[in-house]
Ligand SMILES: O=c1ccn([C@@H]2O[C@H](COP(=O)(O)OP(=O)(O)O[C@H]3O[C@H](CO)[C@@H](O)[C@H](O)[C@H]3O)[C@@H](O)[C@H]2O)c(=O)[nH]1
């Protein structure tokens with residue numbers, strides 16, 4: 001920071017009078033870069049590492065006590081939400097695998113509930129989920145019996161390592177073979193679903209038409225009836241009409257218009273374990289002594305009607321929050337995207353370690369890092385994002401907590417409801433005063449723990465939670481309102497449980513699941529209707545927050561803003577794994593969406609400048625950085641053209657390569673290198689990953705981020721809404737060419753700025769060279785600065801250039817030859833038109849040649 005400020009001062013005091021424009025532009029950019037660098041660095045001041053001890057959790061919650069002689073698990077309930085929106089872009093097989101990994105997770109079955117949100121309302125997804133539910137009857141006990149990891153069948157059967165290693169049971173080989181065969185059949189069934197639905201629907205449609213025709217003929221003698229038009233419909237296997245969207249694909253695929261659908265696909269399990277018996281011969285594998293229960297599985301497709309804003313993923317999640325409150329009301333909610341499966345079956349237990357620890361009641365969520373599969377080994381477009389997930393997020397963990405990144409996040413339900421954390425009015429001792437946390441003395445020392453516990457909600461300190469205001473905030477479902485205090489009570493850490501000090505009374509904390517009768521389901525249907533949120537606080541202060549394509553960041557921000565803390569849980573074995581777009585265009589669009597969301601945040605009331613005093617200073621800086629980073633693109637683009645401009649004009653950003661300038665540059669570069677080394681060492685990432693991240697920072701910065709700034713401005717100025725382009729997920733079926741997608745070149749206008757930058761710099765280098773060579777007294781030193789920085793820009797854009805070349809990227813020489821030829825031609829032309837002898841002023845002497 002010191003060197004940087006000295007450097008900037010020197011730069012301002014020493015203008016290049018030969019080329020004031022060049023100097024001015026560069027100094028403005030440098031000031032901005034220094035500012036954004038500061039925003040990026042400051043939140044890294046208190047990094048921490050955490051670890052969990054699953055044995056302790058087991059000891060506290062699952063060992064027999066006098067109160068609980070069987071050692072029945074006392075862990076709190078978790079509702080898992082999986083979101084899917086489009087069976088075209090998100091293959092049902094992927095979603096089905098995710099569901100299977102959840103159903104097989106290592107967590108007490110009766111405490112787990114899995115909800116699938118299908119925003120497409122597609123019969124295809126529905127039937128795929130039903131298939132998954134039935135396959136789970138085999139898959140889940142198999143996983144339990146043989147301790148399978150990962151519990152996603154597709155990944156498990158594709159494992160490269162020896163499946164028989166460390167497997168003790170003698171029947172493993174036989175079981176595995178049988179399950180594998182069943183899985184292959186399951187896959188065939190899932191992949192055949194689109195066809196069978198289409199055929200079935202066509203048949204039923206024909207039947208309906210014939211019926212209508214007959215009816216018409218009967219009526220025809222009375223009076224002429226106008227031509228009956230039977231609307232096309234999708235038909236379920238039992239011959240009833242699917243209330244969701246019409247067809248799986250095609251132009252008639254009308255998203256945004258269908259009824260709300262809830263289907264319990266797996267009934268709530270019994271409270272006590274149900275073991276397989278030896279005389280049960282209907283099963284494919286022997287399950288004697290294995291718990292064969294399955295968790296609750298519910299398919300939900302919220303109602304969609306034209307004319308309503310459905311608020312994308314945030315709207316879908318809020319519908320699930322309400323429906324699940326009525327059906328299982330788990331005090332914790334785990335959110336996963338359809339392509340993110342549970343890779344470590346104990347992941348939820350790890351999260352619980354934090355939630356149920358002393359003081360855990362102040363945690364709004366536990367975020368797990370996102371890890372990806374199926375990415376090209378060189379990770380050309382920095383898809384693994386390790387710098388973000390292993391440096392930035394862990395650094396935030398030392399402040400108020402990591403940001404919520406949309407998937408792999410375990411929430412406390414009542415934090416999602418918009419309540420304040422407990423003891424939010426008290427002074428909190430210790431804890432990172434180095435992070436400039438607020439150290440306010442308590443106004444009054446609260447007397448009883450119960451008083452502390454009163455659910456508080458609201459940005460003003462005195463607005464205590466008033467039950468009579470619940471309907472206004474949460475809508476008028478009394479089931480929902482009644483479930484809120486229950487969720488609060490059940491989510492409390494054991495240690496400070498007011499009623500019982502040494503463990504909970506057994507059974508007191510599970511709500512009877514047999515409540516899942518018709519009236520419950522009817523109520524759940526009503527809370528997923530599109531009018532339910534009218535005149536409530538949903539999306540505003542309650543649940544996932546609306547109004548941004550990056551609803552995740554905003555949702556987490558609101559909680560931190562109330563004073564909640566979050567925790568980053570990096571597990572030894574990855575907790576969850578997902579997919580990421582490896583195609584350049586898809587990746588750019590993803591980055592575009594994130595950056596647009598950031599610009600939206602910047603121009604909204606969620607801008608961190610307006611944060612409440614409950615947010616820690618450095619946390620605020622971090623959020624500010626989230627909102628500001630896309631704007632860096634403006635300066636970055638200018639700066640990428642500077643070396644070219646300097647080569648064209650023969651001028652440089654400084655008058656001469658002064659010793660002071662060079663020294664500053666050297667010291668700054670060295671310090672930055674040292675910082676990078678420190679970061680790499682501390683976080684355990686590779687130098688290569690770090691470099692990829694730098695490269696993609698420039699690629700995204702010159703393309704997607706700029707577009708995001710423009711889009712964001714359009715939204716603010718003209719109110720043009722921003723659409724959510726789903727990221728396509730590959731089915732993982734194309735084994736022969738795993739990374740084919742990497743080489744597909746799909747044109748997007750986002751590519752224009754980096755291409756222009758690349759071309760200009762190449763030409764400028766050639767121009768600079770030829771001019772120096774042809775001049776009478778070659779001034780190589782003048783050339784060096786420009787060429788060096790041009791190369792710096794080009795080196796960053798290298799992956800982008802490779803991406804543009806598609807398959808031929810393997811033999812890119814020809815392209816280089818061509819661009820070289822073109823560049824040389826242009827520079828020869830330039831030299832011919834403007835011979836380098838003497839200085840010829842153009843346009844008032846600003847473009848001067850030596
Ligand atoms: O109207 C919608 C749109 C999206 N989704 C779901 O949202 C998830 C994320 O969409 P995806 O296209 O995969 O986005 P990514 O860029 O991969 O997602 C990251 O960034 C998003 C915010 O931009 C977050 O919502 C995601 O959780 C986070 O993983 C998927 O499960 C979708 O099914 C819906 O349910 N309804």
Ligand SMILES: [Mn+2]
Nearest residue numbers: 337339579727
């Ligand atoms: Mn995704």
